[in-house]
Amino acid sequence: MLNLIQTEFLKLRRKNFIFLMLISSLLMPLLAVFYFGAAKKADITPMQFYKWSAYSYTSWIILPVVLGILGTMLLYDENQNDMLKQLWIIPISKLGYFLSKFVIVFLYSVLFMMITAVCSILAGILPGTIPLTADSVSYLFLKCFEIGALAPFAMLPVLAVAASQKGYILPICVTLVYTFLGFILLMVNMYVHPLSGMTAIVINDMPDIVMKQPIDLKSAFLCIGIWSIASIICADVTLRKRQ
Numbered sequence: 001m002l003n004l005i006q007t008e009f010l011k012l013r014r015k016n017f018i019f020l021m022l023i024s025s026l027l028m029p030l031l032a033v034f035y036f037g038a039a040k041k042a043d044i045t046p047m048q049f050y051k052w053s054a055y056s057y058t059s060w061i062i063l064p065v066v067l068g069i070l071g072t073m074l075l076y077d078e079n080q081n082d083m084l085k086q087l088w089i090i091p092i093s094k095l096g097y098f099l100s101k102f103v104i105v106f107l108y109s110v111l112f113m114m115i116t117a118v119c120s121i122l123a124g125i126l127p128g129t130i131p132l133t134a135d136s137v138s139y140l141f142l143k144c145f146e147i148g149a150l151a152p153f154a155m156l157p158v159l160a161v162a163a164s165q166k167g168y169i170l171p172i173c174v175t176l177v178y179t180f181l182g183f184i185l186l187m188v189n190m191y192v193h194p195l196s197g198m199t200a201i202v203i204n205d206m207p208d209i210v211m212k213q214p215i216d217l218k219s220a221f222l223c224i225g226i227w228s229i230a231s232i233i234c235a236d237v238t239l240r241k242r243q
Contacts, residue, residue: 017073018108021066025115028062029053029123036129044129046136047207053120054113054140059147059202060183063112064155064195067105068175071159074101076168094239098163098232105159106152113148117141147202153224154182154194156231164238187212190220197223 032053036044117140124130158178162171182195190200190213197220203209204217 015073018070021070022112022115024062024066025058025112026119028056028058029116029119032120033123033127033129037127046124046130046133046140049124049130050120050136050140050143051206053123054116054144055147055202055206058113058116059151060186060195060199061179063109063147063151064179064182065175066112067109067151067155068158068179069172070108071101071105071155072162072168072171072175074104075159075162075171095232095236098159098235098239101163102152102156102159105155106149109152110145110148113144113151114141117144143202147198150198150201150224151195153228154198156228157194160231160235160238163235189213191216191223194224194227197221 032049035052036049120140121132121137125132130136155178158171158175161174162168165171179195182193182199185193186196186199190196190211200211200215200220201217203211204215
């Protein structure tokens, strides 16, 4: 397993698009600067600013789409030239192969959110929009790490779909539909879709956020857990059939 993860890291050197996708972590911090600058509001709190720059659309839409594309492309490389047939000859554990891809997605997600946190602080402090306080900064990094750690598990169904396909068009389409469906279901039922469940966990202790449905952490974790286990099993079965 560790050898597979090490190999995945070595292959990342040739994938420039992976590093380019990190640029999208700057999007919401920059939009927050323009939004609060145009609004010319006084006494803007760090929480108000960070909700825009890190806690909202970054975790709801941007990060899931980026992770879906990343997972798809990681699996597409082996499928493109039937390299999987050569890998199965070695042989390599099908489950270990899938989980090594997941580890890369997990680490990338945490890195993405850490960059978002740093950019959010700089975007708020440099123009003088918000004050720099230890409590707000520590809370920001804690929440960004929480989002970065939960999002890969919430995106496991998309990774399982990518493992079942030789192409990349269907998994990317599934990524878009899956992401926006999670966003829509957030206001309907937070415990049927992993991304909605992730959002429920993240906003659980955030002030000034009112949801129509009461937040139940056990149901949220259960939702993510069931989908994650089912996705891993489906991916393992699919890869074994493709041997």
